[in-house]
Amino acid sequence: MSDAIALNSGTLSDITRADVPSYDRAAVRTRIAHIGVGGFHRSHEAMYVDRLLAAGSDWGICGIGIRPADAAMRDALVPQDGLYTLTLKHPDGDVQTSVIGSIVDFLLAPDDPDAVLDVLSHPDTAIVSLTVTEGGYNFSPATGEFDLTQPDVAHDLEPDAVPTTVFGFVTSALRRRRDRGIASFTVVSCDNIAGNGDVARETFGAFARAQDPELAQWIADNTAFPNSMVDRITPATPLELRAEVRERTGVDDRWPVVAEPFTQWVLEDSFSSPRPPFEDVGVQVVADVTPYELMKLRLLNAGHQSLCYFGHLLGYRYVHDAAADADIAELLRRYWDSEARPTLMPLEGIDLDEYTATLLDRFGNPAIADTVARLCQDSSDRIPKWLVPVIRERLDADGDVSLAAAVVASWTRYAEGTDEAGAPIDVVDPLAATLTPLALRSRSEPLAFVRERSLFGDLADREEFTAPYLAALESLRKDGARRTLSLVLGH
Numbered sequence: 001m002s003d004a005i006a007l008n009s010g011t012l013s014d015i016t017r018a019d020v021p022s023y024d025r026a027a028v029r030t031r032i033a034h035i036g037v038g039g040f041h042r043s044h045e046a047m048y049v050d051r052l053l054a055a056g057s058d059w060g061i062c063g064i065g066i067r068p069a070d071a072a073m074r075d076a077l078v079p080q081d082g083l084y085t086l087t088l089k090h091p092d093g094d095v096q097t098s099v100i101g102s103i104v105d106f107l108l109a110p111d112d113p114d115a116v117l118d119v120l121s122h123p124d125t126a127i128v129s130l131t132v133t134e135g136g137y138n139f140s141p142a143t144g145e146f147d148l149t150q151p152d153v154a155h156d157l158e159p160d161a162v163p164t165t166v167f168g169f170v171t172s173a174l175r176r177r178r179d180r181g182i183a184s185f186t187v188v189s190c191d192n193i194a195g196n197g198d199v200a201r202e203t204f205g206a207f208a209r210a211q212d213p214e215l216a217q218w219i220a221d222n223t224a225f226p227n228s229m230v231d232r233i234t235p236a237t238p239l240e241l242r243a244e245v246r247e248r249t250g251v252d253d254r255w256p257v258v259a260e261p262f263t264q265w266v267l268e269d270s271f272s273s274p275r276p277p278f279e280d281v282g283v284q285v286v287a288d289v290t291p292y293e294l295m296k297l298r299l300l301n302a303g304h305q306s307l308c309y310f311g312h313l314l315g316y317r318y319v320h321d322a323a324a325d326a327d328i329a330e331l332l333r334r335y336w337d338s339e340a341r342p343t344l345m346p347l348e349g350i351d352l353d354e355y356t357a358t359l360l361d362r363f364g365n366p367a368i369a370d371t372v373a374r375l376c377q378d379s380s381d382r383i384p385k386w387l388v389p390v391i392r393e394r395l396d397a398d399g400d401v402s403l404a405a406a407v408v409a410s411w412t413r414y415a416e417g418t419d420e421a422g423a424p425i426d427v428v429d430p431l432a433a434t435l436t437p438l439a440l441r442s443r444s445e446p447l448a449f450v451r452e453r454s455l456f457g458d459l460a461d462r463e464e465f466t467a468p469y470l471a472a473l474e475s476l477r478k479d480g481a482r483r484t485l486s487l488v489l490g491h
Contacts, residue, residue, distance in 0.1 A: 004252040009081040012099065018085065018249040021101035023053045025081075028060035028104050031276070033119050033185075035166055036131040037063035037073050042100065043086055043234040043259035045129060045190055049102040051281035059276045060104040062119050066132075066166050067110075074108045076255035082106060085245050085256045089367030097249050109169065113162050120173030121182065126273040128173075129188040130200065132166055134381035135430055137193070137203045140454055146206035157211050167207040174208075174223065175215050184222040186271045190230050193385055194297055195290070197227035197268060224272035229293040231264040231300065233362060235370040260368050262358070266292040291345040295352070298340045300359055302386040306335050306403075307363065308375035309410035313420060313481035319370040323363035327485040332360065334489070335403040343393040377428035379411055380435060384455050392457070395464050402468035406488045408456075409472035410481070412449045415439035420480050443477070446470050 005011050012020045032049065034041055045061075052059055063082070065073055077084065082103035088096045109116045119125060130136075138153060139146050147153065155161055156168030163169040170187065177184060187204065189196035204225075208216035237256060245256045266284040279285045286292070304319075310331070311322030322328050336356045344352070387404055394401045415432075416439040417425050427436055434452070442448040450469065451460040459465045475484040 003250075004246045005250050007080045007083050007085070007099070007251050007253050009083065012083075015099065015249070015251055018251055019096075019098040021050070021053065021099060023056075023101070025060075025101050025104060027058060028053060028102075029058050029124055030062040030105060030119060030122070031059040031124055032061045032127045032129060033064055033125050034061050034103075034129045034131070035064045035066060035169070036133070036136070037065065037070070037077070037103070037106065038131060039237060039257050039259075040230075040232070040234045041129075041131045041190065042084060042103075042257045044230055044232050044263060044265065045131075046100055046102045047086060047263070048265060048278065048281050048283060049276075050100045052276050052278070053102055055280060057276050061102050062125075063103050063106040064116055064119070064169075065106070065108045066164075066169065070108055071110075073255070074106055074111075077103060077106045080254060083253075085249070085251060085253045087241070087245060087256060087258045088261045089258060089365070090261050091361065091365045091367060093367065095248070095367070097245060097251075099251070109163070113169075116169055117163075117173055117176065120169060120185070121176035121180070123182050126185055127188055127271075127275065128170060128185050129190055130166065131190045133378070134191060134193055134385060135378065136166065136191070137199050138165075138167070139199070139203055144202070146203050148206070148210055153207065157207070167204060170204060171208050171211060171215070171219075174219055175212070178215065178218050178222075184219070184224075184272050186224045186226065186273045186275070188226060188228060188267070190228055192230070192297065192301055192382075194293055194389070195227055196293075197225040197270075197289075201225035222272055224270050226268035226270040227289040227293065228268065229264070229266040229289050229296050231296050232259050232262060233365075233368060233370060234259040235368055236374060238369060258368065260362055260365055262362055264296075291347045292350075294344050295347060295350065295355070297386050298343060298390050299336055299352075299356060301382065302340060302390060302404075302407075303332050303336065303359060303363070304375045305379070305383060305387055305411070306332055306407045308372050309407070309414040310481050310485060311372045312376060312414060312425070313410065313476070315419075317372055318366075319372055319375065320364050320366040320368070322372055323360060327482070327489060329360060330489055331403060331406075331485060332363075335407070339394055339399070339401060339404050340390050342397070342399060343390050373426075373428070376414065378430065379415070380429050380431040380455060383408065383411060388456060388459070391459060391465060395462055401465055402472075403488065405465055405468040406472035406484070408450065409469050409476055410484075412439050412442060412473055413476040413481075415449070442473070446473070 189200045268289045316322035415435045438449045447460045
């Protein structure tokens with residue numbers, strides 16, 4: 001459309017085919033600094049904050065990019081005054097597009113580190129939230145130890161270093177606040193990690209102790225790190241979404257976001273600073289997040305891993321197509337019912353039968369067009385946190401783990417880097433250079449892959465796991481994914 005409306009604060013009144021903010025954005029203050037602005041943050045936390053603003057709040061967000069790669073988000077959001085479109089696609093074909101106005105500023109740290117520190121240390125900034133991915137916390141999934149030798153971290157630990165990492169920026173800002181007599185902000189992790197607030201407390205604490213033990217003690221005494229559970233399937237923005245939004249709404253958005261209608265945020269009510277009334281806009285503010293996060297991580301997230309490697313090997317490239325496969329759907333249902341659910345804590349007010357049925361509906365939503373490749377990436381950050389704990393707890397309780405073991409086998413086969421037709425698989429993983437050689441070596445040394453203790457701990461020493469794992473892996477190589485699923489499911 002040649003007459004498309006370029007999205008920015010001055011054009012909001014011209015937009016008639018999409019919902020736009022009804023509040024005065026000029027009156028919004030930066031009260032939340034969010035590090036790691038991506039699609040998920042914009043479909044989730046920023047959406048909830050937009051609801052708060054519509055209800056009369058003045059809590060706005062300053063987005064912060066730490067990595068040079070975040071320049072792409074800067075280049076999209078800054079010309080649009082932080083505005084962007086969020087499109088929700090329902091399974092029945094209904095589509096809703098809204099302009100979200102809660103991000104009122106965006107800073108790229110490599111451009112101006114002092115500007116970032118000024119925002120983080122400003123008295124108005126009460127919450128620093130994070131989506132830095134599971135791997136962004138710089139700890140070993142097996143030992144939980146913070147890696148002080150990581151080059152960027154080691155740089156930030158040098159005296160008077162200009163920060164380059166999230167740890168360096170947050171810790172430097174907290175030092176400024178302490179020295180100026182400004183109360184600490186609250187650090188809210190929004191990443192898919194069990195006990196994400198506890199992980200943030202430990203990793204930021206480890207960095208601070210290495211840099212300045214007195215500051216580390218001040219942080220321990222004054223800074224809250226509440227746990228949270230976040231949920232909304234948000235695929236990477238499809239290339240065609242910009243044109244689609246422009247055609248349907250007349251709005252030209254440089255980087256639109258698409259997501260499913262379902263959303264959930266469970267947040268521990270543990271803050272060292274003021275907070276807005278999140279509970280008024282659909283956030284579940286609770287005393288203990290643990291039961292909810294285990295439900296999500298071990299059912300939804302581990303369910304994604306159960307689907308994606310088998311799905312890819314069977315030739316599926318979209319999640320909804322894989323979810324429609326009868327064998328994959330049965331694998332999911334049986335994993336949820338017989339292996340994952342016995343490891344969950346009691347959940348008051350949650351019907352797990354209904355929840356898992358909803359998961360199948362969500363996975364099967366064709367309108368989202370979520371990709372199998374997205375679910376397969378960064379597996380070394382995901383499997384150890386989402387699936388391995390289920391296996392370990394089931395083994396400790398003398399329970400069967402044959403389905404979860406088959407999922408690990410499917411990851412091993414996928415990590416070899418070629419599919420059943422010999423075509424290459426692009427293994428997108430921070431440990432790909434390690435994983436693919438291990439997967440290939442396991443053809444002659446069957447347990448080579450699962451002997452990687454940083455990922456699996458001692459699982460390779462436990463026959464109750466290795467027996468079904470090796471059976472599934474041998475079948476995957478000899479007979480393929482379809483016949484292996486039949487074997488695993490007992491058909």
